[in-house]
Amino acid sequence: MIDHPRPSDHVTLRLDPGQAVHTLWIEAEGPGLSLFAANAAPGADPDEVTPDPLDWLAGMIADGWFGAPPSGPPSGPPALILHQTHFDATGPRQIWQVTAQNLAPGLWRILANLLVARGLTRLSLRSEDAASDCDLSALPYPPPPRATLFTLDHQTPDLAERERWLELELAAPPDEASLARLYAIMDRWVRLLALGAYPRARHSPRDAGILPDLAVLTAPTLLFQGIEIAFACDEAAFVPLITCFHTGEGRDLGVTRMTIR
Numbered sequence: 001m002i003d004h005p006r007p008s009d010h011v012t013l014r015l016d017p018g019q020a021v022h023t024l025w026i027e028a029e030g031p032g033l034s035l036f037a038a039n040a041a042p043g044a045d046p047d048e049v050t051p052d053p054l055d056w057l058a059g060m061i062a063d064g065w066f067g068a069p070p071s072g073p074p075s076g077p078p079a080l081i082l083h084q085t086h087f088d089a090t091g092p093r094q095i096w097q098v099t100a101q102n103l104a105p106g107l108w109r110i111l112a113n114l115l116v117a118r119g120l121t122r123l124s125l126r127s128e129d130a131a132s133d134c135d136l137s138a139l140p141y142p143p144p145p146r147a148t149l150f151t152l153d154h155q156t157p158d159l160a161e162r163e164r165w166l167e168l169e170l171a172a173p174p175d176e177a178s179l180a181r182l183y184a185i186m187d188r189w190v191r192l193l194a195l196g197a198y199p200r201a202r203h204s205p206r207d208a209g210i211l212p213d214l215a216v217l218t219a220p221t222l223l224f225q226g227i228e229i230a231f232a233c234d235e236a237a238f239v240p241l242i243t244c245f246h247t248g249e250g251r252d253l254g255v256t257r258m259t260i261r
Contacts, residue, residue: 011112013134015127017105024127026054026096032119033092038085050195053114054082054096057107060192064248065240066107066142078102080111104142110197112136117196117205141198141236148246154260156235161200164227165261166238168245171254173220178253185250186215186225189241198237208232 015022033039040049058080060066066078081099088094108125115123144152157164174182190212192198199208210233213226238260245255 011116011136012124012126013108013112013136014132015108015125015130015134017108017134017139019127020102022100022127023129024098024100024125026098026115026126027093027122027124028115028120029091029093029122030118030120031092033087033094034089035118036087036094039087039089039092039094050118052085053111053118053195054080054085054098056192056195057111057114058082060188060240061103061107063244064251065192065244066104067145067243067247076101078104078107080107105139106141108134109136109139109141113197113199113205113208114195117199117208119206141234142239142243144239144242145246148242148258149251150245150255151257152242152260153257154238154242157261160235161231162227162229164231166225166241167218167257167259168223168225168255169257169259170221170223171256174217174253179217181250182223182253183215185241185244185253186223189244192240193233193237198233200232200234203232210237 015024034041035044035048035050036052037049038052061078061080079099079101080103081101083097083099085094085096112123112125168182190210193208193210196205196208199205210227210231211229213228215223215225218224242258244250245253245258
């Protein structure tokens with residue numbers, strides 16, 4: 001099993017992370033592939049079935065959770081485009097053909113984390129035009145926006161593994177549709193972390209996760225998300241949520257302040 005602190009110790013990543021456009025093949029082997037939603041047998045335990053990590057991450061990129069293109073001449077928005085996939089249950093083994101455009105280098109690290117966390121024995125990501133391997137652990141996670149549209153108060157406590165919380169202050173009480181969108185965004189963020197995207201330093205993606213309380217509207221304009229039991233994630237795990245409300249799918253929901261503790 002791939003069960004290790006750094007995916008780059010066991011994963012082949014052959015591409016130039018600073019390049020704007022990649023066409024690549026991703027190959028994986030291991031029992032976790034049989035629990036992807038599209039591959040799962042009819043009798044599979046629904047609590048163990050997960051979305052395809054590539055499809056999951058592609059959707060979040062498209063919805064603006066990881067911001068604008070990297071610095072340099074823009075050639076379009078960030079995108080991870082899945083062209084075809086083939087699953088062989090006898091391995092089990094799966095191959096994806098994808099095109100990546102304008103991805104922040106750290107997104108390759110997040111993708112590898114999501115795949116490794118699914119219980120794989122081999123993982124290879126190879127660009128058609130790259131000649132050498134890239135060290136995944138050297139790629140920093142995508143940074144937060146330099147300046148947000150709302151006030152951001154983010155402090156890391158001494159004990160960052162539990163009893164975390166965040167609060168969103170809104171410009172006005174949300175209507176029913178807006179509140180449903182806010183809850184859906186919080187659920188999507190929690191799922192990203194639960195799937196192993198942001199393991200703590202020197203920990204395996206398979207050890208990453210979160211045990212949150214349900215998000216709740218504690219006042220007409222305050223949404224509270226508690227995380228009492230466990231926050232087994234890198235502090236960078238808050239960045240996608242910050243970005244989502246700055247330039248992503250939540251930018252029009254009237255967030256005026258985000259407090260993270």
